[in-house]
Amino acid sequence: MTENIKKEKKITRDMPGAWNVKYRWQFESDMLKKYLQGLKEKKIIGSKCSSCGRVFAPPVPRCGKCLEEIEELVEVKPQAKVIMYTAIFNTITGQPLPEPKITGMIQFNGADSWLLAPIVGIKPENVKVGMPVRVFWAPETQGSLTDIQHFEPVT
């Protein structure tokens, strides 16, 4: 079978190239708007599927499991816990970070879905799945996604 092994070409050449297509994505902003209004008042707004009862925080406009639109908004508690986490040592292009960063999936009490957010104020080796965390709010909340600056351990 050895004679069938692909022989490499003697001469090849690289050619630089790029794809550059610009987009203008349209999003539904109703739920996002309600969520951001909540953040301004330091409240966490979620949405509840009337069919299966699942609560999504941040809120989503549809439940894929039930193929139903969601209209009901509910407030969930700002107390939360770490569902899972990872410590990040390098940037996406491979540069080492001066300090490792932690990103976690956070579940608010009363919600069924999770929020992706940084966890600050704890060393990677001390983070535990299930540990309680709380929102570290921006000094002045403005109704923006960065109002939740990160989560910190409850001491």
Added chain:
Amino acid sequence: MEKVAIVGYGMSPQADIIKDSREGMIFSTVKQTLEAHDIKRDDISTWVMCSNDFYDGRTISNVFTVDPSGAYGKDETKVEQDGMHALLYAWMRVASGNHEMAIVVAHSKGSEFEPHVALSAQLDPTYDRQFGFLNDIAAAALQARAYLAKNKLDEDVLAEVAFKNLSNAEKNPLASVRKKGLSVKDIAQSPELFSPLREMTSYPATDGCCVAVLANEKKARKITKKPVWITGFGHCQEAYYLGERDLTRIRSAKDAARRAYKMAGIKDPAKDIDVFEVSEHFAHQELMLYEALGLSEPGKAAKLLNKGKTELKGAIPVNPSGGALAACALGTVGLVRAVECAMQIRGEAGKHQVKKAKTALAHGQCGMAAQNNIVAILKGFRL
């Protein structure tokens, strides 16, 4: 092999902009399809989506459309060519006996990306991208020029094709994108893109979503009194390089049609088929398709058009919906054609209904200058 029918369909309007997210547009079209045809989501076991990562601006873009399409917890996949390819794969899944029911969901939002920039990424980087002139319209323009020159036709014939289709589209509320009441002269004087193609003889990239539900015979008879059977399918690719193709004809459409006719037992397409819906992204392609589908002798397509045979009330109606020249959400076009055929056969096409449409042909294409062609034959209720 199981017999397969279209038992439900749905379409969003084809509009310059649908004011909704991609997910919202898909959700409402799928939901409306299931409700309108009294189909339970749990009876469907496989989802075949059609869109394109480039059009969507997301990698493996179907991961985002699982939820709104109803595919949560189901068997789901995506094709990147045309909605007609998605229909072919869904048909195979049911015909093989592996699934009783399948759903096809095709969509794109032309308002959210730059279609000709995205499509130019199809080009081979070594030779075809060097001058920066070639794109999907330029490739089609070369094909148009080759066809017109070979058959000694005037450029006005392109405006005549567009006039027929745009007039039909005025009767189709789901394809109301173009300005109404245009004359052949208006079309012939519309802005030039790549000669001989102009704005009104090239497709408009629109937003849109199209859905079809397929079922095997047992399920189909339970769901509807009007199943539309898919009795033939043919598919063919040709060379990528324009320079290796005879651009005066669409060979792969001819071969695709021949295969579909053989499977469906069509002897004389002009007589055996009552209505044709073809994906003419550019006006000359409709003429080339008359020839490829066997509706006219080579080089005689313009005569067929000029005699009015392919008009809505003609003997061989082609594109009563208005075709791709009227409205074109890229990637949905072939499926829209198949759904239009189903509407015609079921007598649900409204103002653009063709009388006594029992057998229909739907055509889809993709690639530069219609490199890849696919043909389906659809037939009315009694098989």
